[in-house]
Amino acid sequence: MTQPTTAAIVAHVTTVAQNAKAASRIIALLSSGVRNAALAAMADLLEERRGAILAGNERDMAAGRENGLDAAMLDRLSLDEKRIAAMADGLRDIAGQADPVGEISDMTLRPNGLRVGRMRVPLGVVGVIYESRPNVTADTAALCLKAGNAVILKGGKEAIHSNRAIAAVLADAAEGAGVPRAAVQLIQTTEREAVTALLKLDRYVDLIVPRGGYPLIRFVSENSLIPVVKHDKGVCHVYVDKAADPAMAAEIAVNAKVSRPGVCNAMETLLVHADVAAAFLPTVARRLIDAGVELRGCEKTRALIPTATAAVDADWDEEYLALILSIRVVDDFAAACDHIARHGSGHSEAIVTADYAAAMRFVTEVDSAAVLVNASTRFNDGGQFGLGAEVGISTQKLHARGPMGVVDLTCRKWIVLGDGQIRP
């Protein structure tokens, strides 16, 4: 295949964005009945055309093997009938969720007789830039349509044939259900220049959501003229307070580290109050080591867990996404909070304690997207919080903080109902 020129890439991306903008005006006015029927049709058509999707995926898998992708990457890339069925079920779940669009709230009657309130409306056009996993294509497109938006998808090079097959199914199903085809568009080229071009189109695109590793997130932040909601790294902490129930603390620590180490809400650092370290650490260390976790610790930790290697400074800022855990013994509650403020990424932090005052202080003082008392960090998730499917977990403070669900793909405009008021 010949390399497209930069001009051709910019032209393609601009056309996609213009089509999305035009479609978004129509989609915003569709009833939720039409949008939900389109989601159901998408689910059915994904299953019906699984042959084409699997064929596209096989091309990606072959190229991936040829290019030496590792086993974990190949597993994320791979689709089979069961994964396609799960994708379709995900879309049906989204269709069944409550519809936020059109809700009017906070309507007040002002002294001059004006009724002033807010109406929830779609954002317009959402651009999602992501890496490898092809199921993101279906999930994100569905969430955006549910919220009344048009979506522009820019997936990774590795999954291009899978993504093309899935996006074609989604657009066909949308069109069949009375939704503009351009509700779901995939950028057809995989060059980085397509991302750069998209990030400049603030005339047409209302929100950019980057999902992927730090270099992608950074590139998007540095180049976007469009507002960005980042789904950045999770350097999550569990702090075992001196008043912790040791059995509960061990359960939570093991769950937070081991249940799914490759995700952003997994614990990366365990902080233990000095008063309970001697009693707590050896026991929990045995369970973690048995589960295959490599331990890295501060000096006090290593005095209690001889097999732990020495943590270096960089360990405290590292998102391992693997069966590795750094452990630090802290002198007191304030030292735990300081460590989190200095090294945390503002994602998910938990305290284990039986002390009411410590629990309340932790909830108040720790500034992360989710702050948990006596629960695993792994609960920071849209499904677990009752939001349904999520676009990702935002680590920024503006617009969406924590799990970003359908509601965060909308905004609220002000509406004012008068009977001739003018401003004095």
Added chain:
Amino acid sequence: MTQPTTAAIVAHVTTVAQNAKAASRIIALLSSGVRNAALAAMADLLEERRGAILAGNERDMAAGRENGLDAAMLDRLSLDEKRIAAMADGLRDIAGQADPVGEISDMTLRPNGLRVGRMRVPLGVVGVIYESRPNVTADTAALCLKAGNAVILKGGKEAIHSNRAIAAVLADAAEGAGVPRAAVQLIQTTEREAVTALLKLDRYVDLIVPRGGYPLIRFVSENSLIPVVKHDKGVCHVYVDKAADPAMAAEIAVNAKVSRPGVCNAMETLLVHADVAAAFLPTVARRLIDAGVELRGCEKTRALIPTATAAVDADWDEEYLALILSIRVVDDFAAACDHIARHGSGHSEAIVTADYAAAMRFVTEVDSAAVLVNASTRFNDGGQFGLGAEVGISTQKLHARGPMGVVDLTCRKWIVLGDGQIRP
């Protein structure tokens, strides 16, 4: 005065940002009692030290006259005892507003016994970049402190001595009331490089608010690694529907254009349904012309108002901020909505109509920060909407849309209260 080097500017701005970040952790935990007492102390000290502020302002005014600033600019820059008293009263009003910080909402009990909800917390550090008017210094600092944030102020060159005097008063008053001095910091240099440096400090700064003309807004959007809430231009429309009460329509049109033409919620374009143009336009034109408004119209408009000049394409996208109005006769409701979608800036649009269906359609279909029925666009304002003082009127869709009050200077983190839950 010698020009500071780029390295010196970057060092100064970085120190300011680091101090703000450290202060923000302390401010976030102050009670609203302490924050409100500091606001009251700021108000008192502004009045007490009005001599120093007026002296600083006199230096700015002298430099402004020397540099040939026009009368309107000089008026915006100028302070007197009355304006300082108004500034102080503004701070007292903000102190009296409800405190959003710490509010816990949407607490639900999940099937596994977890209590999941949201707590409203300060954003952290807010950077405000603005031009000329020195009263912005006091207003914005007060709003940021009210919401529990530290603020970094970067004012215009013209007002540097006024701003320095005001910022020193605010920091002194804060410190006297038990709030860290670094709650309010002014960047001391006026070079554009200071803005560039600030926009890169996403490690320390959580939000950038640019207030000013289009070149400033664009520069900030293009260079910021920090999330931005823009207060961009207002190309606002009033659409006179065929079912409009002509007397009401004339009142609203005149008010929207004439009551304060230099502000962003003033009408710039009047759209009139063809069926009522002949009856409506000549009358309203006489009133507008009497008020000193220059009229520019489409051909149909000019047939009805012979003194109107021909509007050119650029007129429909222009924010005049002056006694100039463009007028277009439209064939129907849809043409009015199309014109707004194509030329509006998403700020404030009003319909005048007695027709229920037209009113509902306008409110649903027009996608602007404020959509008004039978009321002047001039009502799009934090005070008029019952929010109290505002940082500005956001024309973007994310985080804050429309008047940006104290609540929009906060965010919500998730809190989770458990009793040992782990994720299966």
